[in-house]
Amino acid sequence: MNLRGIVAVSGRPGLFKLVGQNKVGYILESLDAQKVKIVANITNTKLASLEDITVYGEDEEIKLVDIFTKISAKGTTPDVKADTATLRTYFNEVAPGHDEEKVYASDMKKIITWYSLIKDLPLFKEDTPDTPGTAAEIKLSEEKAAEDKKQKNTGSKAASAKATTKTSAPAKKASMTSKKGV
Template sequence: MALDKILSIAGKPGLYKLLTQTRSGFVGESLLDGKRVTVGMRNNVSVLSEIAIYTLEEEVPLRDVFSKMLDKENGKKTTISHKAEKIALEEYFFEVLPNYDEDRVYASDIKKIIQWYNILLDNKITDFTTEKDEEVETPSSEEE
């Protein structure tokens, strides 16, 4: 499942899988407990594929951060809890993304990223590539 079908809903814990769209919003299923929720258009909803993290040079897509975490942890859950102290969270995130902007990325953001990563792993969602990454152009023999 791609990150463009995974949602974060403000005021609700965890992550949600987009099931279907309705006239007034959409239906999502919690990746924590499997419960379904109906969310209206007025709710603040973020699609994980659209989230980026500030660095000193540019914004890095969340999928790239997750990929770096997956490499760092050898495909396992994080060695640090999202409930760890602020300093420990920042040290961990500095290992994952050394050039992140410490003034614009808060400890609460790092907590969410770690928590989301672990939820995705629990649900066996580990393919963080984009569909564009998967489309590798092969030369056509007809052009010769």
């Protein structure tokens, strides 16, 4: 299954295909029948590549691709409007070992909705290519890696900054008077 270039955009329903990039942002095309093209601003829009999304697990994180594969093998999905117990039972079958405290009903609904959107697309049946992808896809994955690294380092930097802060004696006040002849 080839999910490369398929992204979820924060604040927008549905899924989008990453078409390209310009100086303002990423050019995205919706995967629905309307094929609406939008430009997602780089500075205030968050994109999440489906290829990189994982679900909390009890032992280790579960890749979304693996969940989609199991849903495809199962063949049926429950109604997105089903009650939480039904969704949880189904999700235990397709994502065994997921963390039930961290994976909410809204997350399960979103995954089932995403599966419904992409199951009929030709790329769903393709194998993931070994090539890195388009320039925009590479930049998106690099930005995600940099953001993850920044988030991991933020806690340790704050602690080390506190440890290395020195206390010094107050600086002497500079004299603001000037000598003028009277």
